[in-house]
Amino acid sequence: MKKILKYTLPALMAFMVQGAFAQTHQLEKLWETDTVVRIPESVLPDFKKKILYVSEIEGNPSAVDGKGGVAKIGLDGKIIDLNFTTGLNSPKGLGRVEDQLCAADLSEVVVIDIKTGKVINKIPVDSAKMLNDITVDSKGIVYVSDSKTKKIHRIEKGQVTTFLTNVNGVNGLKAINDDLYILGGPKFMKADSKGNLTQITTLSCGGDGLEPVGNGDFLITCGSGHIFYVTADGKIETLLDSEAQKMNTADLGYDTVNHILYVPTFFGKKVAAYKLITR
Template structure:
């Protein structure tokens, strides 16, 4: 009986480990990407926001790179003339990019900046997400706010969101990484907690089944279950390799990771 009991315990322990999610590294670019902060996958292309200067400085050094989803760098500086670009969202043939106190609008066909949407009072615009009906939401990490942009007109949407960073619109809800809190705001702006992120939150991406992937800038990638459980899938903090605002291809289950001061973009398959 004792042997059978021991066998069952071992079997259960193995089963629990086997069910955990993990990341399998696929590729990583050379260290030639100029301080990548955010990655947005679109088809077989990755758009990568490059700070390449002061992370909050109006210095004109920022831009956007283009990398194929197989890791081949197509254009290290596809777009010039930004400051410290961070989160991005695609609406039609336009790319919307958070850039300190404005949202830059880029024509994808030409790579030209066609408009800059000024957000009055903003100081640290960080992430951008778009809802199913084309409404944009932008976080301001320095002012603890979230802005709503409709028809290129920004209005204040949420306040007192300390440490607000990553955003993702899913159906009628807005998921928000705010300090160590991962929360959900419904269409009536009621905020409810989802999970606690041990090292804070940066990028957030829905899996499609109610679960999320979240990153902490210092080098952590988490799997966040709908029931609030948080599992650490990757920890590169000992190597001082950052994990900033990720992109996720749900169909291929591939996570694209900008390593910020690591100056690379890497790809992992979620298993």
């Protein structure tokens, strides 16, 4: 979800340090949709079916208004169905457990039949105010962040527990093996299975989405319109700065085989695709 954060001293220092490393990656734009996607926040690819599932907020990002949903877009950018799932409130992060989609929808995780788009279950998260990103580990355990309460919750077999608390600005999550990678404001961190945190690096803005490149490195977005390449040891390259154009870059999807990023632009109401090029 888009956030506006003031730079802290560590963030400013990180921004200055970025220029000290040689730029070895860049983006080539492949396509973008028209402005028809209703406030897209998250993209979840299904490469076998050549489909992008895209959460659509539609109305106020904090409103319980029933205007939100999930769209289907082709890997080529062609619109398949903007109303695949309807009747949600403000869906943000998307995850998948077998043949079910999971959508973070303010105070509950909505479970959707991936074949029909129909809602089949809703899992309320006690005291949740702004559920944001979702990730699913290899065991089918769901992790979901709550940006307003600063918590990360864990859902296993429909049962909700709290995994971490007091994570300032918590947003993007990615489960890899036994670790959970976390974006908390400008901080990029890793938590082990017991919740012990290790900071990897500090961004120049509040992190939104993150996807592993496949070699220990990550692609990270900020809602301010930035896309970064972050190495395993915390070095940062700026791949895109579209802040002046007000193109908010939200929770991206990534194709590790073809090296393509799929980026929702939030209030820009588009989804864009970029090729990651290594020089």
